[in-house]
Amino acid sequence: MKQEPITIEDFKEFFSKIVRIRTIEQAIAERYHAQEMKCPMHLSIGQEGPAVAISMQLNASDKMLSTHRSHAHYLAKGGNLNMMISEFFGRETGCSGGMGGSMHLIDKSCGFEGATAIVGNTIPIAAGVALSQKLSKSKNITVVCFGEGATEEGVFSETLNITSVKNLPLIFFVENNGYSVYSPLSPRQSSNRHITKISEAHGIKSLKGNGNNIEEALAISSKAVKYVREKRKPCLIELETYRYLEHCGPNNDDHIGYRTKKEIDFWKSYDVIANAKKAIKELGVSPDSLEKLIQENTKEEIDNAFREATLAPFPKIERSISYEYA
Amino acid sequence: MNMLNKNSVKELKQNKRINNFADGIAAAFFDSMRYDPTVLAFGLGATDPKNIFGTMAGLEDEFGNERVFDTPISENAMTGMAIGLAISGYKPVLTHQRLDFSLLSIDQIVNAAAKWYFMFGGQQSVPLVIRMIIGQGWGQGPTHSQALQSWFAQIPGLKVIMPAFPKDGYNLFRSSIADPNPVIFIEHRWLHQMSWNGEGRVVSPTQLGKSNRISTGSDITIVSNSIGSVYSHHAANILKKYNVGVEVIDAFNLRDFDINSISKSVAKTGRLLTVDFSHQFCSIGTEIIAQVLPLNFADLKIAPERIALPNFPVGTSFNIEKDFYFSTIDICKKIESMLNVTFPNIDDELKEYQSSSKKRFDGPF
Numbered sequence: 001m002k003q004e005p006i007t008i009e010d011f012k013e014f015f016s017k018i019v020r021i022r023t024i025e026q027a028i029a030e031r032y033h034a035q036e037m038k039c040p041m042h043l044s045i046g047q048e049g050p051a052v053a054i055s056m057q058l059n060a061s062d063k064m065l066s067t068h069r070s071h072a073h074y075l076a077k078g079g080n081l082n083m084m085i086s087e088f089f090g091r092e093t094g095c096s097g098g099m100g101g102s103m104h105l106i107d108k109s110c111g112f113e114g115a116t117a118i119v120g121n122t123i124p125i126a127a128g129v130a131l132s133q134k135l136s137k138s139k140n141i142t143v144v145c146f147g148e149g150a151t152e153e154g155v156f157s158e159t160l161n162i163t164s165v166k167n168l169p170l171i172f173f174v175e176n177n178g179y180s181v182y183s184p185l186s187p188r189q190s191s192n193r194h195i196t197k198i199s200e201a202h203g204i205k206s207l208k209g210n211g212n213n214i215e216e217a218l219a220i221s222s223k224a225v226k227y228v229r230e231k232r233k234p235c236l237i238e239l240e241t242y243r244y245l246e247h248c249g250p251n252n253d254d255h256i257g258y259r260t261k262k263e264i265d266f267w268k269s270y271d272v273i274a275n276a277k278k279a280i281k282e283l284g285v286s287p288d289s290l291e292k293l294i295q296e297n298t299k300e301e302i303d304n305a306f307r308e309a310t311l312a313p314f315p316k317i318e319r320s321i322s323y324e325y326a
Numbered sequence: 327m328n329m330l331n332k333n334s335v336k337e338l339k340q341n342k343r344i345n346n347f348a349d350g351i352a353a354a355f356f357d358s359m360r361y362d363p364t365v366l367a368f369g370l371g372a373t374d375p376k377n378i379f380g381t382m383a384g385l386e387d388e389f390g391n392e393r394v395f396d397t398p399i400s401e402n403a404m405t406g407m408a409i410g411l412a413i414s415g416y417k418p419v420l421t422h423q424r425l426d427f428s429l430l431s432i433d434q435i436v437n438a439a440a441k442w443y444f445m446f447g448g449q450q451s452v453p454l455v456i457r458m459i460i461g462q463g464w465g466q467g468p469t470h471s472q473a474l475q476s477w478f479a480q481i482p483g484l485k486v487i488m489p490a491f492p493k494d495g496y497n498l499f500r501s502s503i504a505d506p507n508p509v510i511f512i513e514h515r516w517l518h519q520m521s522w523n524g525e526g527r528v529v530s531p532t533q534l535g536k537s538n539r540i541s542t543g544s545d546i547t548i549v550s551n552s553i554g555s556v557y558s559h560h561a562a563n564i565l566k567k568y569n570v571g572v573e574v575i576d577a578f579n580l581r582d583f584d585i586n587s588i589s590k591s592v593a594k595t596g597r598l599l600t601v602d603f604s605h606q607f608c609s610i611g612t613e614i615i616a617q618v619l620p621l622n623f624a625d626l627k628i629a630p631e632r633i634a635l636p637n638f639p640v641g642t643s644f645n646i647e648k649d650f651y652f653s654t655i656d657i658c659k660k661i662e663s664m665l666n667v668t669f670p671n672i673d674d675e676l677k678e679y680q681s682s683s684k685k686r687f688d689g690p691f
Binding site for chain 1: 366392393397398400402403404405406407408409410411412413414415416418433434437438441442443444445446447448449450451452453482483485506507
């Protein structure tokens with residue numbers, strides 16, 4: 001399959017989007033302490049690369065589903081920022097009407113079909129969305145984002161199987177950040193276990209790379225999307241990346257000792273924004289003014305979103321009851 | 327077991343080969359799929375030669391293998407896939423040959439199907455039907471016979487439907503498929519052989535109802551579901567001979583039962599017996615009594631009673647099975663004791679009923 005070369009415009013778009021998402025996530029972390037966003041918050045800081053790399057290959061009619069840590073996916077896919085922030089504030093105007101919070105985001109207008117909070121839960125649902133695309137002879141595809149932990153769930157293998165049996169246009173998008181909450185890989189997965197080999201054993205094309213490396217993340221994502229779109233077959237992508245903050249919450253938890261200093265230092269030296277800057281600089285463009293511009297624009301967006309959220313009404317319990325049945 | 331073969335598809339269309347409840351389910355599939363191209367039907371064994379006890383016979387030939395298909399043994403993924411289809415414009419029906427197998431998919435049923443509409447603020451409903459069949463007899467044993475309807479009925483967002491009679495089975499299944507919510511549709515295996523000629527098939531399904539009053543009487547109210555309603559109906563007929571008026575309300579909609587009709591009936595009879603085919607502990611019968619008590623406390627002449635299954639699993643041995651399950655006889659005896667009367671020659675009457683009632687279920691599953 002012929003690969004389109006990655007252009008300077010791609011690099012700039014990637015860079016702009018990861019900077020925007022990080023700026024938003026950092027603002028959420030900073031303002032979380034005010035205790036107005038009363039819901040568990042799994043921030044994506046450090047993991048912006050994969051979300052943006054895959055979303056850049058998709059259009060609004062392509063579908064995406066995700067997990068408890070979905071802010072980056074939602075934003076990268078084009079989800080409405082104001083509705084996301086309002087959701088964190090538990091307001092009626094939130095993307096889930098205040099019923100879901102940070103772990104249950106949705107924006108059907110951009111194909112973000114839903115993120116849920118039980119590990120592996122959206123994997124088979126995404127297969128159903130992809131089957132609907134097959135049955136309706138749609139040209140669109142579906143991406144389901146999840147972490148390496150979800151590959152330990154039985155439903156991951158079950159879904160690889162049915163997706164391969166039915167040739168569904170689905171991308172299994174695995175972000176491997178090496179941790180399930182505080183648990184490292186060693187008690188969870190054999191060192192001889194390779195996620196891409198599991199999918200390959202089901203007859204599924206599988207690609208692996210580093211999600212913090214802009215060239216790799218973009219090239220792999222582009223290749224996978226093209227393959228699934230044209231061949232109408234599933235594909236699995238595993239991108240390594242790293243979460244900077246605690247599993248859930250706005251703080252750094254490097255002091256509690258479940259991750260080594262060496263490991264943390266390595267990943268911080270391999271930060272996706274720093275890597276992207278370097279790559280852009282090598283192409284002869286200065287990233288600093290672009291970064292500043294994006295940060296300023298995003299700050300305005302954020303202030304506006306927070307202002308709107310705090311002004312919006314809270315849902316009443318009666319409204320909650322009306323959501324029990326359609 | 328009456329099975330429709332390929333040649334009978336045409337006859338099914340012409341209303342000719344419907345003989346029983348199982349055929350009625352196949353006809354409901356057939357009519358739903360014919361009038362609504364978004365309806366899909368799948369499940370383990372859906373397209374095998376036995377077509378889930380005949381309940382899915384002829385569907386693949388008529389509607390093709392994209393709409394009707396067999397699946398891997400992956401209950402959780404299949405349920406998730408059904409949910410994904412349901413949030414994308416389709417109306418999937420997933421069938422489990424035994425309810426017990428659905429337990430592998432509780433995450434998808436409870437955390438996804440039941441919650442989706444709610445947790446995304448009413449934006450996207452999940453029009454999904456999951457059929458589950460409860461086994462009984464021929465040594466189905468501890469894990470092929472569970473009646474866990476109260477589990478599902480406790481989950482907000484799910485509807486739980488347990489039909490008793492074949493025509494209701496047809497209509498309720500049609501309505502369940504048309505309903506925009508996830509519906510757990512539970513069939514007792516023995517119902518499949520109940521006779522029906524297919525009269526009354528419809529083009530458009532009605533909205534899901536709550537209950538049917540299947541016998542009228544003024545001495546005692548029975549609220550029942552599924553095969554319990556069949557037994558209760560039989561009991562009501564037998565007790566007519568003793569001038570006992572038994573009012574039977576078939577409360578087929580388990581989570582949304584018709585408390586007003588039940589309360590009205592209890593106000594008339596002053597006596598309430600629930601007949602619920604499940605473990606007694608935390609059963610639907612228990613919930614019905616709990617709701618009736620504050621409404622009808624002054625009307626009640628005696629304490630309400632429950633007939634249900636014991637609070638332990640059923641052993642496989644035939645000798646255990648026969649004492650584990652209730653039947654029409656137990657209902658008549660319970661009413662005798664609740665009314666504090668003696669029905670003369672009731673044992674002979676019941677013996678005659680027993681020998682005239684349908685052939686015992688003789689397996690294999």
